Amino acid sequence: MSTCICLGPKRAGKTHLLKALQDPESIDETTFSMPTIGTGIYRIHFPTKSPNGDKNKPPPSEAPANIPHGGKNLPKSIQILEIGGSMAPLWRQYFEDVKKLIYVVDTSNLCQISAAGVLFYSILTEPRLQHNTKILLVLAKMDYSYRQMRNEALLMLQMQKLQKQIRQQVTIVEASAVTKVGLDPIYDWLQRP
């Protein structure tokens, strides 16, 4: 059963982002990710916070399944299924029992964004994703983009109009796999029940 899936157009930055979430040190500006043909599975371990607020990333082998946190058991890790951009015509096959959906858009490529918005809209209106699916929109490659790009990207995605037409609450995070901007809010979103 797929509980968390990651989608987005070709070369949007999904693999890079998931690798950076797995191991932030594994990605820098020289790293190249091959296009994902089919799907890929990533297990992401959440960084632990020490009492003084510092974050440590335990090696996966040391990570227990769950940790108590404020009286609740928050997951210690999550498995994410990445579906390659070249699989867009087949995305629908993966929409059963999805609890969390990450949609990645390349903010440095404004030519791609309108098409990315159309695909995003078709995902958000999918009946199987109406009730229990939480949505995260990642504005990726922010290290490439200038500050204003976030607003342009949201304009081109027609987010304001979209939010009025859909039932789901969409969380938006700006991120870069290279500078690691945005990784913390993504960990938080992934860890939240």
Ligand SMILES: Nc1nc2c(ncn2[C@@H]2O[C@H](COP(=O)(O)OP(=O)(O)OP(=O)(O)O)[C@@H](O)[C@H]2O)c(=O)[nH]1
């Ligand atoms: N500067 C910068 N480049 C990035 C970043 N993320 C991805 N890239 C570049 O974009 C290329 C494509 O990224 P991928 O992560 O492979 O894209 P994808 O969405 O998995 O693509 P598909 O496998 O085709 O679906 C990478 O090889 C990097 O060169 C980022 O945060 N910053």
